[in-house]
Amino acid sequence: MLDIRRIPIPALIGLVLTALFVLAAILAPWISPHDNAEIVGDVWEPMSAAHWLGTDNLGRDLLSRMIYGARITLFIAVLATALSFSLGAILGFSAAVFGGWFDTILSRLVDLLMSIPTLIMGLVVLSVLPTNLVTLILVMGILDSTRVYRLSRAVAVDINVMDYVEAAKLRGEGSAWIIFREILPNALSPLVSELGLRFIYAVLFLSTLSFLGLGVQPPDADWGGMVKENKDGIVFGIAAALIPAGAIAALAISVNLVADWILNRTTSLKGGRG
């Protein structure tokens, strides 16, 4: 089914890079040369054989911080995406299938939440909430679920008016069959693609929040936080902050490439075969 030779090159690059990041995150304690908070050298040492990426603003090994940073970034982003996606998709589908008051009230609420930029709302809410992992994941998840809601509702509504759904209704099929056997299989393609986009957005959003000082708190740091720690070095020509920033970009691009590839594959109406 998965013919390695037939995967286009961009998607292959995306898959490899993403796998690399994920592996780094999972195996962090074993593959990291030093500990997360260990001071091993001078401040902002350049890249060398001992420290492949140099050291950071406190003299900690940058490579180790990056590996642990991958772990934290991916962990939070994955959980936030899982939350936003399940919340948004379930509510979106239900709104499309059940309609009526449920749909109207929910949609108006989502419209309201979406009429203010996510970052601003995030900042407002985080100014009063304690900054721990749970609140971060909840805030990110709930704010982002609005977009997933809109998309899944639109997709479900489109499918709901197709003749084959009406044929199922005329047969007398119950709501469960209609949602899971008629609507969902046809909604997978745009949903999977959206999943990828939401994940990328979660990574970027988290990094931005940490960069502004509202995300992960020291001594732990995700990649965004690492940029904040090292940004003062830029003025002196120290490129340390560019490394975590670049990693975020690389992760985002590779997930984009994979999501694009999946979207192209599953849009083929041959039931996903071939």
Next chain:
Amino acid sequence: MSSPILKLIAQRVALGILLLLAISVLIFAGTQILPGDVAQAILGQSATPESLANLREQLGLNDPAYVRYFHWLGGVLTGDLGTAMSSGQDIATSIKGRLWNTLFLAFWAAVVAVPLAIILGLIAVRYRNGWVDKLISGLALASTSFPEFFIGYLLVYFFAVKWQIFPAISTVYDGMPFGERMQAIALPATALTLVVLAHMMRMTRAAILNVMQSAYVETAELKGLSAFAVIRKHAFPNAIAPIINVVMLNLAYLIVGVVVVEVIFVYPGMGQYLVDHVTKRDVPVVQAVGLIFAAVYISLNIIADIAAIVANPRLRHPK
């Protein structure tokens, strides 16, 4: 303009005002989630119960939530945005200068980004599926995956530090000569432009492509019009509405980008102000600035809607 259009526009504006009110409630409620004690935060741990009670009375903290909300809303509508908790300064005065700075920065970023996005979109459509199109689309895709601080610090690293063309920190002050001011904002404006350009270009390309694939464009070709004449006379009039829509939506996106860019370049604008006070947990400032950002965002979206309405020939000339 015909009355159905005026009616639709009036409806949109009314809806926008309603939305803004709802947002103000949301923002106010958002900051009341935790029953954190403001008085305690101001007076510190060693405050006596009496002084705490007095301060609460003074700040009106004992009133129920909706009373405090209307109090606040009334103040906003009369121009009184409250006092910053952390510094005691009047918020409205602090904001004035900063709002102007932010708008200045956003304006110049928009002035560069919008025409560039439209031109790149047109080029991408003209050579669609060729290498030019793929290159432009590829760069746009990459650009949307970059966090704003990556673009920002790359610019600083090369243009400010290595090549010393522009300043790394964008300090501006009152009475600064125009030329110097432009030099100061060159890098943040570029960063902002790059952030928005990619999104805008992709959406413009999609909007123009959609119009180009319409049946009436084929009809025009079959009448013998040159490619350029087809675009000018037939595609363009129908593409204006979707393009304006795209531009407005992306300008709204600019609002968000401004926050991070100002922090990167330490630019004295609204974004920097907001972030500073969020970390200080200064609720009155956060409420006021959040509201202003929301208002601008909503207004831009309403203008986008109105542009779409006005440009629709079916609405301009009803049956």
Next chain:
Amino acid sequence: MADSKAKPGVLLDIRNLRIEATVYPPGEAPKNIVLVHDVSLTLEKGKVLGLIGESGAGKSTIGLSSMGYGRGGVRITGGEVILNGRDILKGGKEGFRKLRGREVCYVAQSAAAAFNPAHRLMDQVVEATLLHGTATRAEAEKRAVALFKKLSLPNPETIGERFPHQVSGGQLQRVMTAMALCSEPDLIVFDEPTTALDVTTQIDVLSAIKDAIRDTHVAALYITHDLAVVAQVSDEIMVLRHGRLVEWGGTRQIIKEPRQEYTNALVSVHEIEHQEQNPGATPFLSVKNVTAAYGGGHVKVLKNVSVDIYPGQTLAVVGESGSGKSTLARAITGLLPPEQGTVTFDGRPLANRLADRPKEDLRQLQMIYQMADVAMNPRQTVGTIIGRPLEFYFGMRGRERDKRVAELLDEIEMGKGFVDRYPAELSGGQKQRVCIARSLAAKPKLIICDEVTSALDPLVANGILKLLLNLQQHEKVAYLFITHDLATVKSIADSIAVMYRGEVVRYGSKSKVLTPPFDAYTDLLLSSVPEMEIGWLEKAIKGRRMASAGN
């Protein structure tokens, strides 16, 4: 290469035309396919040549090649197209631009899509004339208004001021014809100009086009899939199939004495053997005084409708768009609960709303849709689609169900090998057959066929109708056959109901309904169906009694 000598009187001379395109099947390498194989034709000045064939025959492609145009990546790779004595394929892009809108004009299938919504009609009508400098603005506008008059458009002096969305479909099609005639071209390519119109509107537009062609002495390529229509306007007919020429001859010869088997099949497509059955004693489904509305009772779509269906027989419900025939189906199935009236089924009343009906009632009443592609879940195999009703209604599983699915596939004349195919891998006719099998699987007493052949090519539709009649004999199932195509009705119905604006204007057995005297609307409808007979159009126009509404 030397230009060929222009034969006197020959306007268009196409020789050995070869047209190809590149397709990109998902998951495979892109490949070249040949759309038109070495087709040759000649057209004399002032004559009309009808290009007829099913979809995919290449008729539009050939028509557009006379303007040097290929839609969607299609390219002309061989042959010559000699127009007015020169090979236009050698003229390059500049050459094409000069002749388009000047020597050759195009009338598209959908006028609504072909007009730019942002410009007034007059501007678009005179655009080609002004572009090529064949007249001044004032002259062109005068010409346009004269054409509007000739094409019987309402308010010819002012209709040019309007925008496309302010004008009806039939009127737009005529404005489009005026637009083509305005630049006084030598050749007009008519690409299915009346296919998208209602049957009563079609006649007026067809007649207007024929008059205009005759009065301006313009030559025309008339492309359509309806042989009866093309027989009314053309001098010669060319039959195409899969991009190859099948037969080419004078209209009379093609209609009366077709030489090829394929042509013969096209000519006799409406002739189906069916004995009209007499209604029995008790109707099986009885619709009594049903009134239904949308929008909370404001828009009445069915007014006091009463019809009966007898076991094992076919009731055909005929009408144009907006007549309420599809709405009647929705009322019967419970998707649109009636405000008043009852629907009785097998002696007992049917609950008004779908949700209130027991499974057994639902089983007895099945429905087949017009568009088979969206009537089947693209992610389910043919086996699953046909098997689901068996599971759902009869609790069949495993081998028992699979056996029955194979039997049903046999009944619809498709083999067992189709069980694992997906809908996207089937042809139009095959898709509709699977939908038929799906409804049969429930062993219903009544099947509602909602325009089931309207989206199919005539020969394929013919096959489906024959299949339905066969199945009716074997399974003794009744049909409620909804259609706008009177020719079909004449072939397969036992009783007929004619609907107009939500009311039944004529109802009874087929022979009674089709025998005069008629009410005004039925008269209009019956006289609007093109017969495969030369001179029919002139007779129909003369005999018109009632002005067709909405035109």
